[in-house]
Amino acid sequence: MLGFESLLIKDEGLNPTASFKARGLAMAVARAKELGATTIAIPSAGNAASAMAAYAARAGMNAIVAMPQDTPLAMQAECTAYGATLLLIAGLINDAGAVIRAGAAEHGWFDLSTLKEPYRAEGKKTLGLEIAEQLGWRLPAAIIYPTGGGTGIVGMWKAFAELEAMGFIGSERPKMFVIQAEGCAPIVRAFDVHERHAPLWQNATTSAPGLRVPIAIGDYLILDAVYASGGSAITVSETDLREGMSLAAASEGLFVSPESGAAIIGARKLRASGALSASDDTIIFSTGARLKHIDMIEITAPVIDPMSSTLLADIAAALNA
Numbered sequence: 001m002l003g004f005e006s007l008l009i010k011d012e013g014l015n016p017t018a019s020f021k022a023r024g025l026a027m028a029v030a031r032a033k034e035l036g037a038t039t040i041a042i043p044s045a046g047n048a049a050s051a052m053a054a055y056a057a058r059a060g061m062n063a064i065v066a067m068p069q070d071t072p073l074a075m076q077a078e079c080t081a082y083g084a085t086l087l088l089i090a091g092l093i094n095d096a097g098a099v100i101r102a103g104a105a106e107h108g109w110f111d112l113s114t115l116k117e118p119y120r121a122e123g124k125k126t127l128g129l130e131i132a133e134q135l136g137w138r139l140p141a142a143i144i145y146p147t148g149g150g151t152g153i154v155g156m157w158k159a160f161a162e163l164e165a166m167g168f169i170g171s172e173r174p175k176m177f178v179i180q181a182e183g184c185a186p187i188v189r190a191f192d193v194h195e196r197h198a199p200l201w202q203n204a205t206t207s208a209p210g211l212r213v214p215i216a217i218g219d220y221l222i223l224d225a226v227y228a229s230g231g232s233a234i235t236v237s238e239t240d241l242r243e244g245m246s247l248a249a250a251s252e253g254l255f256v257s258p259e260s261g262a263a264i265i266g267a268r269k270l271r272a273s274g275a276l277s278a279s280d281d282t283i284i285f286s287t288g289a290r291l292k293h294i295d296m297i298e299i300t301a302p303v304i305d306p307m308s309s310t311l312l313a314d315i316a317a318a319l320n321a
Contacts, residue, residue, distance in 0.1 A: 001251060002264070003271040006281045008140070009264075013289030017054050017078070019047035019210075020127065020152055020287045025170060027123030028112050029055035035264060038062060041109035043089075043096035045148065045209040046075035047288055052175040053084035064109055066096035071209055071258070074292040078303070091206055104184040106268060114149050115217045124155025131156070131283065132163055140174050141280040142231070144267050146287055147178040147187055148213035150222035155164055157225040174283075176225050177275075178233035179266035180243065181206035184214060187222055191233035196220045205236055207296065208258035210287060232275060257293055260286035 012020035025042075028137040029052060029243060032040050041064035042052045049065035056063035063084035067075070068091060079086045096111055104111045104260060115122065132139060139160065145153055153176055165171045180188050184204035190197065198259045201214040236244075244261030248254040256264075263284045270276045290296075304311070 001247070002268045003278055004267070004276075004280070004282055005278050006284045007267070008285055009248070009252065009254065010011050010127075010285050011251075011256075011261075012285065013254075013256065013291075017047070017051040018289040018291060019051065020049040020124075020153050020285070022054075023143050024048075024120035024123035024151060024155070025051040025112070026055055027063070028052075028117060028120040028136070029059055032110050032112065032117075033059045033061060033120040033264070037110035039064065039107070039109045040112050041100050041104055043067070043093055043100045044071075045093045046071045046292070047210060049084070050075050050078035050082070053082035056084065058083040060226070064103065066099045067104040068092055068096065068212075072295065073256045074294075075209075077282050078259075083220040087131040089163075093213055106277060113217075114151055121151060121155050121158065124151050125159040125162075126164070127152055127285075128156035128159030132160075132169055137168050139172065140275055140283045141284040142175045142177060142270075144177045144179060144270065144282065144284045146208070146211060146263040146266070146285065147222065147233075147263055148184075148210045148216070148259070150178070150187065150216050150218055151284065152287070154218050154221045157221070163175050173229050174231075175276075175280075177266065177270060178222065178226055178231070179263050180233065180235050181211040181262060182235045182237050184212050185217060185233075185235045187219065187226075188233040188235050189231040190219065190223060192229075195268055196223055198223070199286045206241075206258075207261060208241055210257070210259040211262060229295075234266060234269060236262045236265045236269065240276055242296070243268070245296075248286070249290075254286060256286045257288035257290050258296065259288060260284075260290075263287075299316060 015022035039062040088141040186198035244264035
């Protein structure tokens with residue numbers, strides 16, 4: 001359907017908190033606990049907060065999370081259920097970061113923000129380790145990754161270098177492709193003019209919370225990997241990402257997040273543009289599950305009375321609606 005002979009989806013929705021964020025936060029929380037931290041804090045677009053809150057609960061630690069007030073309700077509910085202190089922010093994830101920094105300075109919270117400590121990146125490295133292992137110690141020709149903060153790309157790139165140093169793989173690398181939303185695409189804008197840093201994207205808007213990151217702390221690390229690999233960075237529209245979600249569900253039985261939908265349509269665009277050929281062994285990352293985004297699905301199912309005297313006609317009408 002997308003024009004590839006070999007196309008795989010890495011389904012991160014199967015992680016304990018239903019997104020790839022579980023990888024980095026499991027490591028970061030465990031190490032913070034080991035080092036004696038008692039209260040940990042994080043700004044998040046949603047999934048990182050729920051992952052941190054879950055692992056903090058398991059570790060018996062206090063958790064403070066800050067997220068935009070319009071973050072999907074499921075993620076707010078997760079944090080609340082896990083016992084975290086939830087701070088809803090009138091702004092975006094960078095504004096949540098400012099709140100956490102101020103609170104950490106005042107109250108001594110241990111800040112688990114992206115790249116504020118090294119262990120989240122070490123956890124994200126397992127994305128790359130698993131790819132190599134699951135493909136029999138080889139790497140694909142291309143990796144397509146929906147990118148907000150971009151630490152998944154940073155972690156994978158580090159993992160590939162270490163695997164080569166240990167002799168598990170050679171020097172060849174996958175082309176790394178960044179997919180962003182049209183309404184928030186700082187990495188794409190920087191790539192288009194071949195810059196190493198991506199300035200703040202003003203008035204960021206997208207229905208994919210994980211892509212609504214107007215400035216990435218590790219922008220230069222993301223771009224370094226894209227440039228070195230011969231990859232690129234492209235955008236998709238809101239209509240595109242919703243189409244991608246529907247395609248995954250209807251064609252593969254995968255209930256994926258809007259970020260994942262963006263990656264699926266990104267793959268189609270890359271193939272159509274000639275950036276990837278049909279024979280390129282390609283992996284799309286589905287970074288999370290759609291169960292956290294059921295508000296994006298319009299349900300129009302009819303209600304049928306099983307005791308109705310016109311039951312069969314009612315069923316037929318419903319089937320033909």
